[in-house]
Amino acid sequence: MAKTILHTADSRGKADHGWLKSYHTFSFASYHHPDRTHFGALRVLNDDRVDGGQGFGEHPHNNMEIISIPLKGELKHRDNMGNAGFIKPGEIQVMSAGTGIYHSEFNNNPNEATEFLQIWVLPNKRNVEPRYDQAKINYREQPNQLEQILSPSAEDQGVWIHQNAWFHIGLLEKGNSTEYTLKDPANNGVYIFVLNGSVRVGNQILDKRDGYGLWQTERFTLEATANAEILLMEVPMEI
Template structure:
């Protein structure tokens, strides 16, 4: 029997710093909920809105896999590995912080808010050499299909991280469904995050920005009850 946990959108932690408005699915910064610290190796799922021209000044990270998925606008990235550039919607960015990195991230448009997901995943090994990557995504050109955007394998589709994890994203038209089979059902669970619209998984209806974790299952079916965009994050349930 599959196990599950539901996190409704309005139950998330909230932060309003003026230039930054953020919703935290899991405990982060001043938001601490002992019942919502992580979902397996998924440690942070922040839904951020950054005011025009504003952003995060240079700051450090270590021993974390950090994924950014822009939803609206442009983010200017710079780090101490020599990487500098802009990421936009339909792209994904990854940083393996490993032994330590410094980076900054700013809204590249002065008069328009940027929106993006900031996701942290615990790595399966410590103190790796830091690295950076970003790739373009094609899922909006292929509706009613899940596109793999992250995996543990450098040769596979999307970006890769130091963890036995797979991310998929897709746009589904109302009434369409898909079946997802876990890559590692013996060890992993899947966290479903609804970006827009609504979907049904089993008896559970999920609306915009709801999160739903499933584990101890091999497969599940997801049906769009309205036009929807969804992100699936398969991660190990036990931390190493």
């Protein structure tokens, strides 16, 4: 029988820095919850809102797979690998920090806030050569199915990371359902994050920004009880 864990939206940690408002599903910075430090290799799931004209100055990372998914507005990215440009809704960005990177992220629009998910996954290889990539996401154009946006393979659909992990995203219209089959059910679990709307997984109803982890299972069904956008993150449970 599957094991599960529920993290409701209102149970998340919250940080308000004025220009930055962030909700933390897992322990991060000054927010620490001893029972919520990670879900397997999924270490950070931050739901960030950056005011217009504000952003994160240059700062370092190492030995972490860092994924950003914009939900509203744009982020200007710059790093010491020579990458510079914008990421916006309909895209996913990944950085393998490896031996060390420096980067900055800014909302260049003075009149509109930017909202994005910042996700950290623990890598299965340390001290790799740093790398950067971004790719398009088309799930809103193909509703009622899941689109793979991340995997362990550079030859597969979406971006890739140094971990036995797969991310999928989808738009489910009310009354529709889809089944997810784990890629590695013997070792992995799936963390479901509801971006918008409401879904049912088994007997559990999940609403906007709720998180729900499942492991020791091969598959499960998602049913939209309202129009819903969902992010599924399959990651190894042992780290």
